[in-house]
Amino acid sequence: MSAEPISQFGQSPMRVQKQIQLPFSKAWQISVRSIRIRLARSIITAGGIFLGIAFYSSVRASSLFPIGEGPEAIAEANRQTWLAVMALLVCFVGIMNSMLMSVTERFKEIGTMKCLGALDSFIVKLFFIEASLMGVVASIAGWFAGWLITVTIRLFTDGVRAFGPNFLTGSLIQMVTAVGIGTLITLVAAIPPASRVARMPPAAALRSEI
Amino acid sequence: MAANEYVVRTKGLVKIYTMGDEVLRALNGVDLDIRRGEYISIMGPSGSGKSTLFNAIGGLDRPDEGSVFINDVDMAQLDARELAYLRCHTIGYIFQSFNLIPVMTALENVMLPTVFAGTPTDEGIERAIELLNIVGLGHRLHHRPAQLSGGQQQRVAIARALANHPSIILADEPTGNLDLKTGEEIIALLRRLNKEQGVTVISATHDLKMVDVSDRIVWIRDGKIAKIEERADVEINIGQMEGEEALV
Numbered sequence: 016m017s018a019e020p021i022s023q024f025g026q027s028p029m030r031v032q033k034q035i036q037l038p039f040s041k042a043w044q045i046s047v048r049s050i051r052i053r054l055a056r057s058i059i060t061a062g063g064i065f066l067g068i069a070f071y072s073s074v075r076a077s078s079l080f081p082i083g084e085g086p087e088a089i090a091e092a093n094r095q096t097w098l099a100v101m102a103l104l105v106c107f108v109g110i111m112n113s114m115l116m117s118v119t120e121r122f123k124e125i126g127t128m129k130c131l132g133a134l135d136s137f138i139v140k141l142f143f144i145e146a147s148l149m150g151v152v153a154s155i156a157g158w159f160a161g162w163l164i165t166v167t168i169r170l171f172t173d174g175v176r177a178f179g180p181n182f183l184t185g186s187l188i189q190m191v192t193a194v195g196i197g198t199l200i201t202l203v204a205a206i207p208p209a210s211r212v213a214r215m216p217p218a219a220a221l222r223s224e225i
Numbered sequence: 226m227a228a229n230e231y232v233v234r235t236k237g238l239v240k241i242y243t244m245g246d247e248v249l250r251a252l253n254g255v256d257l258d259i260r261r262g263e264y265i266s267i268m269g270p271s272g273s274g275k276s277t278l279f280n281a282i283g284g285l286d287r288p289d290e291g292s293v294f295i296n297d298v299d300m301a302q303l304d305a306r307e308l309a310y311l312r313c314h315t316i317g318y319i320f321q322s323f324n325l326i327p328v329m330t331a332l333e334n335v336m337l338p339t340v341f342a343g344t345p346t347d348e349g350i351e352r353a354i355e356l357l358n359i360v361g362l363g364h365r366l367h368h369r370p371a372q373l374s375g376g377q378q379q380r381v382a383i384a385r386a387l388a389n390h391p392s393i394i395l396a397d398e399p400t401g402n403l404d405l406k407t408g409e410e411i412i413a414l415l416r417r418l419n420k421e422q423g424v425t426v427i428s429a430t431h432d433l434k435m436v437d438v439s440d441r442i443v444w445i446r447d448g449k450i451a452k453i454e455e456r457a458d459v460e461i462n463i464g465q466m467e468g469e470e471a472l473v
Contacts, residue, residue, distance in 0.1 A: 034309035035343045132313020132341035218286035
């Protein structure tokens with residue numbers, strides 16, 4: 016049935032071309048612009064990531080200042096581990112929340128872009144680049160802020176003697192972990208909803224209201 | 226060239242929505258042939274299936290049964306990339322709520338389809354400026370949607386719909402969010418573009434002002450085509466709208 020109207024004209028069906036895949040550089044360009052043109056909103060979202068990681072990092076930085084040996088030290092180490100886990104949970108919820116919000120409020124925009132000819136994969140690419148950029152930048156800033164606060168406080172209360180032997184390597188490891196965690200959570204929060212909406216029929220994406 | 230006479234054809238379109246136990250047949254067997262260059266209005270009360278038909282013709286939603294042919298190509302046979310090409314190059318969409326990207330300027334909004342089409346930036350800008358001039362917004366290139374009136378936003382949306390030289394413009398209640406006078410201006414603009422650029426205009430509406438400019442009016446009710454009128458026939462009746470009023 017579906018093929019009949021073509022054949023009844025006695026003509027082979029016209030072919031539709033395939034939409035071109037835009038290069039990665041174009042996606043990068045659009046993503047960077049997208050962050051910049053909604054700068055205020057981007058800063059608020061990044062602020063959520065920043066605060067979460069800053070909290071986590073400030074707690075972790077305490078371990079850079081060892082407090083000797085004995086049962087007291089073990090208890091303190093346990094307390095710090097527990098605090099770090101709690102901090103991680105808080106930061107997880109915080110980042111998840113701000114990222115989900117910032118993607119959800121753009122569902123309609125995703126639907127519109129699909130109507131204008133954007134491929135699903137391109138939309139996911141856009142959100143991947145945007146989320147990675149915001150995740151990395153906000154996490155680095157957050158790590159540094161949290162680290163700086165703890166180090167400054169220790170410096171004033173305990174003086175230079177308090178610095179552990181592995182201060183520099185320890186700091187570096189903590190930075191890498193914090194940025195890794197921050198970026199990962201950002202991506203986990205942003206990509207699944209964005210790709211779900213990108214795969215929807217445009218009509219459904221356009222209907223979504225928040 | 227008989228095959229080219231119809232730009233859109235639908236065959237037995239059915240779309241079913243289920244809400245809990247209730248089954249709603251938003252489209253219940255719609256057969257419609259739309260000629261190239263026509264200005265056609267799909268009229269009907271809200272909930273009659275206008276928007277569902279709009280979405281099906283535009284490839285924005287898949288019908289449950291039946292098929293839509295655009296330029297004799299069955300849309301159901303297209304893969305995602307071919308469908309994206311169709312949305313980008315063949316069809317231009319206009320919505321009741323404009324659906325402009327709020328953070329972009331008028332120029333950037335109109336340019337966006339050319340970006341997806343892979344047009345070089347300079348050409349895209351040139352095209353966007355040309356189109357914004359055509360719709361009478363040459364002096365508002367760098368304004369954001371929030372800085373424009375409803376009528377102006379819809380003009381930007383019309384310019385955007387034309388960006389990649391589509392053969393079809395699909396409009397879903399284009400005057401629905403506009404006051405009477407602005408709505409008339411938008412209708413006149415669509416009609417002008419239809420005549421000057423030869424683009425087929427398909428408009429879902431319950432705005433009776435549309436009757437004046439349409440070549441044909443498709444009255445839709447409860448997911449079915451109630452009747453199709455040629456403009457000549459309507460003009461005879463235009464003085465006595467009571468009959469239609471009851472339908473609308």
